[in-house]
Amino acid sequence: MSEEGETVLDARDVAVHFGGRSTLFGRPPATVRAVNGVDLVIRRSETVALVGESGCGKSTLSNAIVGLQPPTRGSIAIKGRQVVGAGRRALNEIRRDVQMIFQDPALSLDPRATIGATVAEPLSVRAVARGGELKRRVAELLTQVGLRPEHATRYPHQFSGGQRQRVVIARALALEPALVVCDEPVSALDVSVRAQILNLLVTLQKRTGVAYLFVSHDLSVVRHIADRVVVMYLGRIVEEAEREVFFAAPKHPYTRALMSAVPEADPVVQRAKQRFVLKGELPSPANIPPGCPFHTRCPLATEICVSDRPELTPRPDGARVACHHA
């Protein structure tokens, strides 16, 4: 299924490191390796979920993909055009094809701009439309996300969280991008509103063929929306698989730990479930353990894990896993 369709995102060996530059006084601070060599390909109409605990580099990677955070190394191509090293003008052209939906809808809308002005901004800045045509396009976009055209004159504080996220989606889709990076788009919303927003995203994808990079730490949401799941740990991908394979047969011990942490609705199942508990804390990305970065917390770890870092290797069912033992 992932074979057909044009490639929308092609990221190769992306790394984002922070700090480490020597200062005037004292020793340079330790380099924080937020993203440390990630390969990621997303095709048209595909939804790829990026999961992992906070601090694993999910958000940094998404920022790098939309060009808000220049990577230290590697290449990121959106529909064949290179984001890394692109000038302002080139970047603006690329951003027609890559937009972002943020986690907190309360902070993603300018409180002093009307909804109409916010949704119109991508169109008016690029002179795609103006005057009556612009108004018509804004009304159309608002209708598409389930709002009414007359909402255009209102301010963000007059809307609920779910409605605000609809506005954010309308703005992201205004330029008909090929890829939308969704940075935990529903985690700040009420559970009752989540399904609505997720369904809206799915509907819009069917209509426009947009691809989503769906950053989340909520596996139930991921199961609902993703075609493919990518698990990150300390700046690296540790497992990548199609949704069915991923949920039926998680392989990496870290993935299994994530899965076993999801509570089951049925208490009998919940009690019978084999718990896969991790010990210790997430190591600091400024001080990543040698060998397999996960060995400090892994229940399966042996000597080889301390000395050699496992590469992502394909498995018979199509999954790719970075583990010596799984």
Add this chain to the structure above:
Amino acid sequence: MSVLQPVRRFRPRLPRVPLSIMLVSAIILVIVAVALLAPWIAPADPLRQDLLGRLKPPGTVGRTGVTYLLGTDDLGRDLLSRILYGARVSLSVAVLSVLVSTLVGVTLGMMAGWFRGWTDTVIMRLVDIMLSIPAILLAVLTVAVLGPGFLKLVLVLGLTRWPRYTRVAYAQTLQVANLPYIKASELAGAGAARILFRHVLPNIAGPILIVATAEFGLMILFEAGLSFLGLGIQPPSASWGSIMSVGRQYVERAWWIVAFPGACLFLLVLSVNVLGDWLRDRLDPRSRIR
């Protein structure tokens, strides 16, 4: 807390303006009106001297039959007329210099906060330098070089007071610049100028308004100080500050020369501060619905 609260919500939504705000607005309006209408409402020529009728208390009837409602100054000029004319000078100096320093200060502050890097370093170190030079000394130097005059006074005040706005605008911009809606605007393709003036400025306007209203009062006082040093408004024209500066010497014999312009100044500055505080809250669209 009682469960039964008076049903207030259903009142028609009238623009509810507190009494205090109406009062201070009225004071400001009156002062502005008086300044504009000074030539028509002043009872006497503010420059005409009457050395025999100097330092007369309020209510004295002069030899020409004019009643000096607020008394006369050290040269026998009608204090009321001088205050009316002085309002023009004081107001326009304060308004214009606040505008100049806001414009300069906020623009630089936003640039420093947005571009960071060397822009930040250069602008913020300049601010530090400006703040470490006594403003009055700088003003004295500038006027000594340029010579006194109304416009020069405005420029001197405006260009010595901008660092405060820069500091506030800088700190606020740093905060706002990392919010997702600014990032979204960047992703939408907006350039720095559009982001700063369309998205950052409206969202940092509140604190800047507070600084501006506080500075407004300071500007009037500053102008008074400069005029006192002979570097501001040149006699015989008057501002509230210069009237007070002169009256200071006679305060034991003629309290009114200092008291009346001082009272006007106090009322104006207080009113502007109260109004500015209220405006800041009102300008926030989130509070508009209340």
